[in-house]
Amino acid sequence: MSEEQMQGGCACGRVRFTANIANDEAYLCHCRMCQRATGSVSIAFKQVTLTDVAWESEPNWYASSPIARRPFCAQCGTSLGFAFNEGSDKMDLTVAAFDDPSRFVPKWHFGAEEIQRPWLNTAGLPEHKTTDYQVLVDKWVEATGSVPV
Template structure:
């Protein structure tokens, strides 16, 4: 079964609709993705390029001689990864409006994996919407907490 899912950047300038056939996603740990996102890994959903319709064309950064990355130049949101000569591309799981559907099925680029960041289940947890200094800033700035 194929579902249509939407997503986009933080500011809303770039939006997309993608046809999604399964819940499989993966984590990439390669140094290129670490540098492109500033994170220790990135969660991707692989899709057919033809299954993605852009509403507000993303900007594209040639991140290497063999790959490019869609992003929003207004807010900086990384939206994916693509080899120009491939029929597939990756969309960042976090850019989907509802990323909860996806589940990681494998790791890629494990030569650069930072194991200490993989299983964080024993670390203390805190909710952003219960952290008073942060919620006070939001209330003062816009009168409510963000969606």
């Protein structure tokens, strides 16, 4: 797979980045630090080289532990990644922060000691589209004039 420049950013658009992406490999981190930092059972990350990320508008940084910090948007709260304070030329960007995350495929789990197993394989659970929840659609149309996408 050839290298491609991909863009991404936060929910409100204040923080934007461009990253050189060489492959589609991503991973899920289940460590307790990531769970608490995101409020989720895991987070999908794409590891990149620090020099392959250009912040078009600088994120805020949170010192999430004595060894690492996390980029985020202080305006909307979007979690954008993870980086060691020192000693690594790599960082992780959150897969969902990319404008089109569909290229990425999970290839491994990290922090496996904290995997919340019931959330791993959700195949077979009922699936509901956003547009099928009429209360949400009505509120969205009232607020924006269009159906949510």
